[in-house]
Amino acid sequence: MKTEILNFSEQGSVQRAAELLRKGGIVAFPTETVYGLGCDFLNEDAVRRIFEAKERSFSKPLALHAADFASVQQYMKNLPEDIKALASKYLPGPLMIIAEKTDKVPDFVTGGIKKVGVRIPSCDAFSALAKAFGKPIAATSANKSGAPAPSCSSQVIAALDGMIDAVLVDDSGTAGVASTILDVSSRPLRVLRTGFLKASDIAESIGEGVLLSDDGSVVRTDESSSRVKVILVEGERPKALKKIKALYEKLSANEPDSVGILLTDGGEEHIGHLPNSKFMGSRNEPERIADGFFACIRAFEKAGFKTVISEGIERKGTGWAVMDRISSAASEIIKA
Numbered sequence: 075m076k077t078e079i080l081n082f083s084e085q086g087s088v089q090r091a092a093e094l095l096r097k098g099g100i101v102a103f104p105t106e107t108v109y110g111l112g113c114d115f116l117n118e119d120a121v122r123r124i125f126e127a128k129e130r131s132f133s134k135p136l137a138l139h140a141a142d143f144a145s146v147q148q149y150m151k152n153l154p155e156d157i158k159a160l161a162s163k164y165l166p167g168p169l170m171i172i173a174e175k176t177d178k179v180p181d182f183v184t185g186g187i188k189k190v191g192v193r194i195p196s197c198d199a200f201s202a203l204a205k206a207f208g209k210p211i212a213a214t215s216a217n218k219s220g221a222p223a224p225s226c227s228s229q230v231i232a233a234l235d236g237m238i239d240a241v242l243v244d245d246s247g248t249a250g251v252a253s254t255i256l257d258v259s260s261r262p263l264r265v266l267r268t269g270f271l272k273a274s275d276i277a278e279s280i281g282e283g284v285l286l287s288d289d290g291s292v293v294r295t296d297e298s299s300s301r302v303k304v305i306l307v308e309g310e311r312p313k314a315l316k317k318i319k320a321l322y323e324k325l326s327a328n329e330p331d332s333v334g335i336l337l338t339d340g341g342e343e344h345i346g347h348l349p350n351s352k353f354m355g356s357r358n359e360p361e362r363i364a365d366g367f368f369a370c371i372r373a374f375e376k377a378g379f380k381t382v383i384s385e386g387i388e389r390k391g392t393g394w395a396v397m398d399r400i401s402s403a404a405s406e407i408i409k410a
Contacts, residue, residue: 077235079227082199082244091242092206099239100124102216102230103203105139105195107168107253107269108223109230111238112139112213118182121212127237130219135184136212137170137191141204146192149179149210156280157258163279166196168253168270183212189259199244216241222368222403225250250365251395256284269395270361302334302375304403308386309410315344317410318383322348325381334374336367336384350379360392364399371403 078094080087082104091101098120100113111128113120115138125132140146143161147153151174161171175190184190193213195201204211215223216230216238224230227243254269256276264285265273277284305321307314318335326333326349335351339358342351352370355363367384374382386400387393401407 075236075239077231077238078240079231080240080242082202082242087242088199088202088206091203091240092208094239095120095207095211100127101203101239102227102234102241103213104199104227104242104244104248105193105197106247107195107249107251108225109216109227109241109248110139110195110200110211110213111216111230111234112136112211114207115183115210115212116180118180121180121182124212124214127234128214128217128219130214131185133185134214135187135189135191136214137193138179138183138210139193139195139200139204139213140210141194141201142166143192143194146194146210149176149190150174150192151176153258160276160279161194164271165194166201167194168196168251169193170253170255172255172257172259172266174259189257191255193253197244197247199242203242222371223250223252225365225368249361250368251361251392252399254395268398270392272391272394302371302379303381303405304371305381305383306386306401306404306407307383307410308397308407311385312344314385314410315341317408318385319345319348321383321408325383326350329380332378332380334370334379334382336370336382338363338385338387341385354384357387360387360396363387364396367400368403 080091094101095114098117100123102109102111138146143165153173170191170193172189172191179190217224218233225248226245227241230241252269254271255267257264257266262283262285273284307318322335335348336354339356354366354370389397
């Protein structure tokens, strides 16, 4: 199969992507977070193709993606008025709402689960595609299962070329940080994954507390299947950087070319220049750090490194979403 590259800026690209969806194709598209891979949610063969292309378990659900929230409320049961108000406030945007599903959503989309996730991305290219297609798109991230979610079209093509029908390309707005996932099927509401939108923002909006998963912590999924061992060091920055330097000197003593370091801006001012160190982003642009982190991990893996020691950033604001994504790739997390 030849994967078509459709540039959003070119006339006819959106119409061609929508046509492929109608014909049972699977198409990758941008969102404000990462690239998604979607199909007609009523086409079982197309849904199956997504799972096969991603090498994803059929028990894992896909989410419905649409241009507006009003059009997908018919697929959600028992949606309280305060949740509709929450959706009105934050959607379109990087928030997925999970609710009980109606019978209009096939079980093959949700893996047999009686809930459905709904996303309304705030992305011009996706919005145009959804409107042209005219009904919800069942989708998930456009990567191999277990690999980092792609933040640009080149990463999608590298992973899925020849296995999907097309990529709708617009790299201007993908931030590389996942959406917040909120389960509203019961009270109290549960944040299943942190993203741009914080649990405290949701709690303030609805006027009641919000839980972070069943045990009070954020649920993470393994996002990196890299063969590189990632050691994440968190804590007060001077102490964390001192710990990183000590770890590097210890682990690289016998194999100096097998250990890498990931730093943000200003890191080398504290610990000096160390061999095999890479810059993953500026703390003034935290939303870009997760993307830089995974790009560097890919580069280290390609170069044959065995271990990477990475500093973290403050879990504040967007930092929560960034650290949630980075932590998902870490084999070990050290508090300095």
